Amino acid sequence: MVVSTMLKKTIIISIVSWWAVNVSASELVYTPINPSFGGSPLNGSMLLNKAQAQNKHKAPVNEKTYAEKFQESLERSYINRMVREITDLAFGEGVDDSIFNQDSIFMSGDYEIQVLTSGTDSITVQITNTVTGEIVVVEVPRFGG
Numbered sequence: 001m002v003v004s005t006m007l008k009k010t011i012i013i014s015i016v017s018w019w020a021v022n023v024s025a026s027e028l029v030y031t032p033i034n035p036s037f038g039g040s041p042l043n044g045s046m047l048l049n050k051a052q053a054q055n056k057h058k059a060p061v062n063e064k065t066y067a068e069k070f071q072e073s074l075e076r077s078y079i080n081r082m083v084r085e086i087t088d089l090a091f092g093e094g095v096d097d098s099i100f101n102q103d104s105i106f107m108s109g110d111y112e113i114q115v116l117t118s119g120t121d122s123i124t125v126q127i128t129n130t131v132t133g134e135i136v137v138v139e140v141p142r143f144g145g
Contacts (some may be wrong), residue, residue: 011035075108082106086115090140
């Protein structure tokens, strides 16, 4: 019996010493995940998708009727045409077929836009907020023509 306990102790000591020799350790190294703090750039889309999935806030949606969309489109079109005409008048191009051969007024929502072409050296555009009464005057100098 003495031999068997001795043999067991020897086997256990040899296994523990063999295991202790083969075990190695290294230092712990922190690797950031977020690319903003030095992590891999490949993690960016994954982090963004996680953040968007957790976001409970949604932008309010204002659905406009067809009539409202149509009116806005017409106003945008007319304002674009006014800007083109004023630019043409300022540079002396297409003066004969201009819609501004005389002073004109255009109403758009809460704004009244008045184009005054009576000056020989400038075109005056007066924009009036009909709700607050605020007036903005823009003078465009004429070149050429």
